[in-house]
Amino acid sequence: MTGYIVKRLISAVPVLLGISVIVFLIMAMIPGDPATAILGSYATPENVEKLNRDLGLDKPLVQRYFIWLGNMLQGDFGRSFSLNRAVLDEVLERFNATLLLAGTSFVICSILGVAAGVVSAARQYGLADKAITFAVLLGISIPSFFLGMMMILIFAVNLRWFPVSGMWPIYGARDLSALISHLTLPAIALAVVATGVIARLSRSAMLEVLRQDFIRTARAKGVHERSVIWRHGLRAAMVSIIPVLGIQAGFVLSGAVYIEMVFQWPGVGRMLVDAILKRDILLVQGGVVFVAACYVLFNIAVDVAQSLLDPRIKA
């Protein structure tokens, strides 16, 4: 198992390098030069030139990439001019908040989505199946930012069950219950789309599995239908559900940007949007690379989980 994990980690190196190249190239495509963007259009040519030299922008592209990469590997993601702060510090702080939000959402959508898919498949064409299918359709069709706004309107403004926005109360204790009450609405709003997608794919994965011969064997053994579905069916279906969970984790992680905007959640997505609007390129670059790298590592974790679940995959 350790060998397998090491092998997967090594195979992630080219992917991570590829991501860094893609991000670097996208950022290098920027028309005009960043120095002007930073200093504003009234900057003197001398100042622009000096800043370009300070940022290393007078060097050739390839050389700039390797300098950037080398710095990043040493933990130096550069300095955000709009925040006047080290990019990595800012990203790490914001990423904690995003991870809390996205992680909670991911747990919600995995459990609810798989459960809904299994129930739906087990009661195919029954009332529960129809209700779930309709809810799923609604869930994958509603824009998460609109859903978030409606949830604020209903549950925060009208019913006053939850705070309207933010991660912590402005006044009052920053304890767990405060965090949970702030987290509930955004986490659910973020989970809805992914829940729908997971439920849908779980349903079809289950239907596929329930037609297999080994399900008939389980029934012929006299295994109770509940076990046939949840033990035999779901276990086999998980093999095709887990990769979907991995993909959805990416959607939840990056879809958090909308929810962070709606709920004023101090996460990395909101930081990125602000940075884009302020043309703070280093902050965007650093944030994107960091989140993408985390996602790659997460996917390795998914592969490892997959190999634990399916003994046919040679670990």
Next chain:
Amino acid sequence: MSFLRLLSRNRLALAGLIVMSVVVLLALLTPILPLPDPDVTNTAERFKKPFSERALLGTDHLGRDLASRLMWGTRLSLAVGFAAAVAAATIGAAIGVIAGFYGGRVDNVIMRGVDMLMGFPYILLALAIVAALGPGLLNALIAVAAVNIPFFARNIRGVTVGIAHKEFVDAARLCGMSNARIIITEVVPNVVPVIVIAMSTTIGWMILETAGLSFLGLGSQPPQADLGSMLGEARSALITNPHTSVVPGAMILVIVMAINLLGDGVRDALDPRLKSGALSRPMPTTMVRRTDPVPQPEGDGILSLRNLQTQFHVKDRIYKAVGGVDLSVRPGECLGIIGESGSGKSVTALSIMGLVASPPGVITGGAVHYKGEDLIGAPYETLRHLRGDRVAYIFQDPLATLHPLYTVGAQLIEAIQSHHRTSTSEARARAIELLKSVRIPNAEARVDNYPHEMSGGMRQRVGIAMALANDPEVIIADEPTTALDVTVQAQILALLDDLRRERGLAIIFITHDFGVVAQLCDRVAVMYAGRIVEEGPTDAILNAPAHPYTARLMACVPELGQGRRQLAAIPGLPPVVDKLPAGCAFADRCPKAASACRSGDIDLGPFGPARKIRCIDPEIPVQEATA
């Protein structure tokens, strides 16, 4: 044509189509509709409620008419989403076709790149692109199209790889066509339907994503507004004037939902598996719909089938897989059922415990008496208690019939614990004992193996061990040795024979192999087109087959050391069981068929003291039937 009919049968998809048509039509007509200018501000009239005078949907924070802005915004959102979809599909498909058609290194390099892009959390990639290009609707469009290219590339590549190896492509190559021409004339026409399906399922996403970027302020810039930026601008007034948010938000919801409904409908209509109903899940027991009176138990069999009828209802066709079967087996007896593939022998066996997949299977008549109690239509719990405990199955192909993700030990333990309250350690000891009893060497270690770690013969023994787990009274073995080589087959048959003699098991043994019948079975029933055509003691039938079908079936079997004898295939094919002829089902292939054979049902009548036959012109005189 049938595609449209199929689509229209799906009412939800039709609803989606209608809604979408209305929205698109309104969007197209927007410029000529009598609407106020969407961008004219009038702060005196700001935040008017919906349904107020001169503003059907009210006004926004700058006093602009919401209805008008909604129409123009919808028009813009649809156009951008559609353009992004077309751009992504075209570029993605081009990449996919090239990668799939040329294969090799080209394919490798392209697909590596595609995989890498797909490894990105993809809204993040769109954000990075917008960050580089700067905020703006066109840039948002480019970003959304770009992040969707890998999806199309990968899908289309898969399809192209399949097409690139088809005969017609080889033929075009042999004709000397250039690669470019083959791609355009042979490959592209075949991938277009796939592109259309992929587009129909993703266009909703693209509209959502462009709306999302606009919502974040990275898409359309004021005063121009698509639905996303309308929602984004309305956010600050969410609490005081929610209608300004609800109007554009609900519109996005309606559009995306209609597209999703339509996309699902298109996909379903084109998926051949859904047409055949192959994606329905089998229910815990076979459906029972008996109209005729249920036959009473008779005879001394522990398990007896009386006039059992099982059908498959697929769409408007009815396949009579089992058309009235009578069978009976006593304790310690082995009954063989023999017939060609499709003769209904497996369906007969599965019907006994309600294991025929349903839908599409339906038991439409007859009875199965176990110790005098009718099992057809028995409550689920009754059947479940008997399954595997009193009546156990051994299936063919144990790689597919054992659960691939549990160890054989776990599966044996489960079989025991489904019927007996025992501790897991006790059950495990019993599982090892069972594996030993079917002569699996080193059972203590093998118990922790997964099915894929065992050989075919070993797996089949595990299947038998599982059937024996609860000391059943009846074992139904459905071609348990077909997938095995001859020596393993002989061992397993010997094993079953021992078990039957030691434990007084009743065995129903299904096979298409006369050699197996001769070795194991006391009596044999020959099935053809869902019915038994001949039944009796094995020796008697093998020595002197009475039904023309039995005789011809036996003539198909080569015999070792008997050279010279001509092997005779039976001319023609078995009838399709949804169009059974009147009278004898074998008449069309029978050299002796007379008009009387086709005129009416022929009963399975007695033939001598111990045999039965469904034929009016037997191969041998009835006096020889006792032989």
